[in-house]
Amino acid sequence: MFSFLKKPQRNKVIFASEARTLLVARDKTLLEAMLTEGLAMPHDCKVGSCGTCKFKLLDGKIRELSPSALALERDELLAGYRLACQAIPRSDLTIALDAPLTVQQTVDDYRATIVSVPRLCPDIINLTVELDRPLSFVPGQYADIGAPGVDGLRSYSFAFAPIAGSTRNLQFHVRHVPGGAFTDWLFADDRVGASLTLRAPYGAFHLKQSAAPILCIAGGSGLAPIISILQEALALGATRPVTLLYGARTRTNLYCLDEIGRLKATWRGPFDFIPVLSDEAADSPWQGARGPVTQQIAELPIEMRYEAYLCGPPAMVDLAEAELLEAGLAPDAISADRFVDRSDVR
Ligand SMILES: Cc1cc2nc3c(=O)[nH]c(=O)nc-3n(C[C@H](O)[C@H](O)[C@H](O)COP(=O)(O)OP(=O)(O)OC[C@H]3O[C@@H](n4cnc5c(N)ncnc54)[C@H](O)[C@@H]3O)c2cc1C
Ligand code: FES
Incomplete structure (x- = not known):
């Protein structure tokens, strides 16, 4: 009353x-x-x-x-x-707000069932799920995922561009964060058949329409949205030159090499792939680049007026962004997606 x-x-x-x-x-x-x-x-x-x-x-x-x-x-x-x-x-x-409001897709809740979780490298799995109904998203975007018994949702970028406009089958590259609630749960057991909640699509990271050469810099599972935007561009017949710098700790942490090879072989223009290892043993037979992936920026012909796409750990993305700006790239030529986790909370 x-x-x-x-x-x-x-x-x-x-x-x-x-x-x-x-x-x-x-x-x-x-x-x-x-x-x-x-x-x-x-x-x-x-x-x-x-x-x-x-x-x-x-x-x-x-x-x-x-x-x-x-x-x-x-x-x-x-x-x-x-x-x-x-x-x-x-x-x-x-x-x-500091910038005018723009409208993109509305977000919705889905039920997802885990279909497979093959390991891509020691600390990253390919989480493949089937949704209860089709979802449309733009490659580069991400979903928020929840698991039974894990408090809150975690964000994961779509790792595969759908061939049609929407799909019920999704893939994510999930890196194990020791001590992390969701990834400890995911890596602890065979989770095939488990139900997840999924809220999507989120995010504004996407490949811009232009003719500029594409520079991608990825670290760890930050490769996921980069692969997905390149798959989309390939399907649309892109001919723009691509340089892909990929940073991993050791040779065993390099993953998706087959898919990168396929993209490189079928790309209709120049495609440079430069893997960079930060912690590879000095006596290993590795002949490629070593050190932090961001160190390679100094070697690039920046006068090419790249459009840059950066994705991975926040510290790597921040450094890459600072170096590209320092080298003369315009701020609006840089798109960045930082895989922030709770340890980044100040
Ligand atoms: C937009 C976006 C996209 C992303 N895409 C991907 C992706 O494609 N692939 C991927 O692997 N990751 C991605 N991430 C990161 C991902 O969302 C998770 O943060 C990560 O997987 C860790 O989740 P978790 O539940 O295992 O760890 P959490 O439980 O969230 O903990 C993460 C770490 O923080 C520590 N921690 C927890 N709580 C606190 C606290 N209160 N204070 C200090 N430290 C704490 C934990 O011990 C652990 O080391 C993305 C993040 C964002 C923001
Ligand atoms: S999105 Fe709110 S502080 Fe980062």
Whole structure:
């Protein structure tokens, strides 16, 4: 009988300077609600670490899962900036964004069954799942995956470009992070037949339409979205020159060499593949490049005006981005996807 006293189940968010509002359920973050509605809010980590998802709070109250101060500078906080991935609206809000809002695909929930989990190298498996219904995505995007008994969702990039517009069969390259809840669960036993939850598609990493030479720099399982965008480009008949720098620790950690060989053999233009090993024993027969993969940037003919695609551990991506900018690449010629995990939370 006192239902008129109940707090509303959803709060309204008004975007200043945009003719748009959004309803956010009381248990959802602003970022979750925006992405679910297909609003392309920039984000990298979703754990309050990178600061990419900042917005300006003009009016209203939020609860923060972790303090915005962990990722934002003092002057940004004083100007009213907060993190959308950590902000749960506690009242109706008015907010402002630094860039105009664009709309992409809406996100949906799927049930996924694990079909196979072959090992690609000692610490990476090819997680293949079948969905309860077809999903459309753009190569380069990612899904959030949940497993029974594991708290929360983890993000994984699609590792295979669908031939048709949508597919029920998905592949992900999952690297084992020792001590990590989801990957410890996945690697501990034969999980074929297990049910997962999958929420997708997310992310704005994609191959841009242009004629510029493509420079891909991947580290570890960061190869997944790179393979997928190159597969898509090949299927579309791309002729742009490709340079693929791939960083792994040792020869045994190099994976997908057959698929890279197939891409190189069928690509309709020049295709350079440069594997780089950071921890290969000095006395091994390895004849290729050694050291951090980013060291190879200095060897590239940067005057080629590349369009760069970087993916992998945040430290590698940050360094590659800094070196490419230093070498004269324009910021908008660089797309980056950082595989942030909870150990990156400051
Ligand atoms: C957009 C995106 C795409 C990604 N795509 C891929 C992909 O294609 N392939 C891939 O392998 N990975 C990818 N990742 C990384 C992936 O989402 C997971 O972070 C990773 O697999 C670890 O998950 P986990 O559950 O095993 O580890 P978690 O349980 O999340 O823990 C990760 C690490 O942090 C430590 N840790 C946990 N909690 C804390 C804490 N509170 N403080 C400090 N340390 C803590 C753990 O001990 C462990 O070492 C992607 C990440 C993002 C953001
Ligand atoms: S996406 Fe919110 S801080 Fe990284």
